[in-house]
Amino acid sequence: xxxxxxxxxxxxxxxxxxxxxxxxxxxxxxxxxxxxxxxxxxxxxxxxxxxxxxxxxxxxxxxxxxxxxxxxxxxxxxxxxxxxxxxxxxxxxxxxxxxxxxxxxxxxxxxxxxxxxxxxxxxxxxxxxxxxxxxxxxxxxxxxxxxxxxxxxxxxxxxxxxxxxxxxxxxxxxxxxxxxxxxxxxxxxxxxxxxxxxxxxxxxxxxxxxxxxxxxxxxxxxxxxxxxxxxxxxxxxxxxxxxxxxxxxxxxxxxxxxxxxxxxxxxxxxxxxxxxxxxxxxxxxxxxxxxxxxxxxxxxxxxxxxxxxxxxxxxxxxxxxxxxxxxxxxxxxxxxxxxxxxxxxxxxxxxxxxxxxxxxxxxxxxxxxxxxxxxxxxxxxxxxxxxxxxxxxxxxxxxxxxxxxxxxxxxxxxxxxxxxxxxxxxxxxxxxxxxxxxxxxxxxxxxxxxxxxxxxxxx
Amino acid sequence: xxxxxxxxxxxxxxxxxxxxxxxxxxxxxxxxxxxxxxxxxxxxxxxxxxxxxxxxxxxxxxxxxxxxxxxxxxxxxxxxxxxxxxxxxxxxxxxxxxxxxxxxxxxxxxxxxxxxxxxxxxxxxxxxxxxxxxxxxxxxxxxxxxxxxxxxxxxxxxxxxxxxxxxxxxxxxxxxxxxxxxxx
Numbered sequence: 001x002x003x004x005x006x007x008x009x010x011x012x013x014x015x016x017x018x019x020x021x022x023x024x025x026x027x028x029x030x031x032x033x034x035x036x037x038x039x040x041x042x043x044x045x046x047x048x049x050x051x052x053x054x055x056x057x058x059x060x061x062x063x064x065x066x067x068x069x070x071x072x073x074x075x076x077x078x079x080x081x082x083x084x085x086x087x088x089x090x091x092x093x094x095x096x097x098x099x100x101x102x103x104x105x106x107x108x109x110x111x112x113x114x115x116x117x118x119x120x121x122x123x124x125x126x127x128x129x130x131x132x133x134x135x136x137x138x139x140x141x142x143x144x145x146x147x148x149x150x151x152x153x154x155x156x157x158x159x160x161x162x163x164x165x166x167x168x169x170x171x172x173x174x175x176x177x178x179x180x181x182x183x184x185x186x187x188x189x190x191x192x193x194x195x196x197x198x199x200x201x202x203x204x205x206x207x208x209x210x211x212x213x214x215x216x217x218x219x220x221x222x223x224x225x226x227x228x229x230x231x232x233x234x235x236x237x238x239x240x241x242x243x244x245x246x247x248x249x250x251x252x253x254x255x256x257x258x259x260x261x262x263x264x265x266x267x268x269x270x271x272x273x274x275x276x277x278x279x280x281x282x283x284x285x286x287x288x289x290x291x292x293x294x295x296x297x298x299x300x301x302x303x304x305x306x307x308x309x310x311x312x313x314x315x316x317x318x319x320x321x322x323x324x325x326x327x328x329x330x331x332x333x334x335x336x337x338x339x340x341x342x343x344x345x346x347x348x349x350x351x352x353x354x355x356x357x358x359x360x361x362x363x364x365x366x367x368x369x370x371x372x373x374x375x376x377x378x379x380x381x382x383x384x385x386x387x388x389x390x391x392x393x394x395x396x397x398x399x400x401x402x403x404x405x406x407x408x409x410x411x412x413x414x415x416x417x418x419x420x421x422x423x424x425x426x427x428x429x430x431x432x433x434x435x436x437x438x439x440x441x442x443x444x445x446x447x448x449x450x451x452x453x454x455x456x457x458x459x
Numbered sequence: 460x461x462x463x464x465x466x467x468x469x470x471x472x473x474x475x476x477x478x479x480x481x482x483x484x485x486x487x488x489x490x491x492x493x494x495x496x497x498x499x500x501x502x503x504x505x506x507x508x509x510x511x512x513x514x515x516x517x518x519x520x521x522x523x524x525x526x527x528x529x530x531x532x533x534x535x536x537x538x539x540x541x542x543x544x545x546x547x548x549x550x551x552x553x554x555x556x557x558x559x560x561x562x563x564x565x566x567x568x569x570x571x572x573x574x575x576x577x578x579x580x581x582x583x584x585x586x587x588x589x590x591x592x593x594x595x596x597x598x599x600x601x602x603x604x605x606x607x608x609x610x611x612x613x614x615x616x617x618x619x620x621x622x623x624x625x626x627x628x629x630x631x632x633x634x635x636x637x638x639x640x641x642x643x
Contacts, residue, residue: 198535393560
């Protein structure tokens with residue numbers, strides 16, 4: 001084991017980059033358990049991560065019309081995501097005058113933003129528009145820049161609204177890097193694209209946000225144990241790694257993004273004799289990408305060349321993360337009565353202090369899907385995922401203790417271990433980038449997620 | 460789907476069965492016993508109180524301006540379960556030893572009150588609106604209170620009352636629980 005003696009067990013007044021770099025041991029692939037509990041490290045995250053990285057905050061379909069807005073959080077900062085005539089804006093939800101929230105509801109429509117406190121008004125891009133009794137109050141005039149709402153950079157990719165506070169950060173495409181193709185395969189499949197159905201589920205869990213995020217960076221290992229009850233009910237062999245998603249294609253990236261691509265033949269081949277020999281389009285008609293009605297499957301060949309279509313049919317990108325905290329779960333599944341169906345959700349894990357995070361979960365379907373189809377997506381997704389889902393109920397049970405274990409003086413000396421590594425060799429004609437492993441689901445993608453985390457904190 | 464839950468003239472069309480009426484007492488007795496089965500962890504017995512065409516819904520809610528209404532989502536839900544889904548969840552809790560979300564089980568106490576009972580257009584079915592305040596204690600120092608409006612439809616099958624529809628309308632937008640692994 002690594003010699004994680006002081007300084008790791010000491011609370012430092014405010015850790016510098018060198019102290020933080022010491023919380024990861026790149027030789028032994030261990031992380032200090034302090035990362036989940038240290039309030040000073042949390043402060044550093046606000047500065048070095050949440051104000052520097054590209055963060056997913058909304059889906060553009062949540063705000064279809066000019067003036068539509070939703071309010072969310074990034075780190076500890078409240079933000080407004082609002083549609084303006086020329087695109088989506090992201091503003092700090094803090095009035096530059098005396099600090100009150102400018103938008104006070106979870107969603108709505110506003111022609112102009114008006115603070116209720118003293119009535120200052122702002123355009124949808126945050127620009128100062130006016131103040132009551134302006135001439136009498138400020139006969140000397142106001143400097144527009146210093147009295148406008150702080151605005152972030154915004155880029156929309158695959159329908160997801162990403163924001164970034166850092167004017168010097170590279171563009172989103174660079175940030176996504178090798179992961180860009182996987183996002184296309186997951187979310188840009190039809191001409192009209194996906195839309196969010198209604199408002200997201202939002203609930204809070206008393207755990208550090210990173211416990212959930214790093215799990216979504218490719219932790220197939222936990223499924224056979226934490227979710228063992230599902231195997232008991234469905235007659236899944238607890239000792240067969242194949243049925244527990246541990247023998248799938250797994251992608252790790254140096255950017256910290258990760259995705260597991262579930263092998264459809266291993267999971268469902270037994271339900272369809274001769275599945276492996278079918279042409280890709282026939283496989284996709286049998287198992288349409290989650291959220292897609294089968295009649296839309298014919299749109300796929302125009303958007304995906306044959307080698308990409310094969311991936312969608314055989315090993316579709318299914319379960320993963322966009323660094324740091326946007327989880328994606330797109331999976332064909334079996335209902336309690338044995339019918340095959342699918343679910344599709346996006347989720348973000350938003351910190352509310354060091355030991356609490358908000359889980360936001362959106363359910364999606366292709367635009368133009370019938371009401372029945374959309375309702376079924378909600379029914380199936382909420383049955384398995386989210387606060388009441390029979391799968392994620394158990395994740396929410398374990399995350400708080402996995403987090404709090406690093407709180408005590410002795411617990412702080414514990415390490416989180418990422419000891420298992422794979423050979424990386426993409427299958428022939430694999431269209432996506434990153435480090436691709438097909439041997440066994442090991443820790444590399446989660447390890448690279450942590451590496452990216454420490455890159456941010458020490459830069 | 461939530462249209463019929465609003466206090467529209469149509470929803471009020473049923474006759475109110477007043478507090479103290481023998482039928483009112485009968486339904487209140489049912490709801491008290493139902494809550495106690497859940498508090499006592501007797502989920503299989505509870506399952507016996509619901510019909511095969513049962514629908515159990517819990518809509519998502521947003522904080523919105525007064526002029527925009529109650530904030531209940533017309534489509535998105537926390538739970539949208541039919542009987543097989545409910546039975547699957549009960550079986551997971553009761554027939555496996557690895558349903559960690561409720562094993563060890565929470566300590567719960569459901570206070571059901573404010574019953575407003577009405578007849579419906581269907582003979583033998585009653586509409587029951589109640590308030591529920593549920594206390595849930597997990598391990599350590601974790602405890603939560605959650606309150607909701609419940610809108611039930613009960614049906615008499617000749618033997619007794621059965622629950623055939625329940626909509627749980629939480630008084631929360633961001634739910635202050637790590638999971639919703641108890642029935643409300």
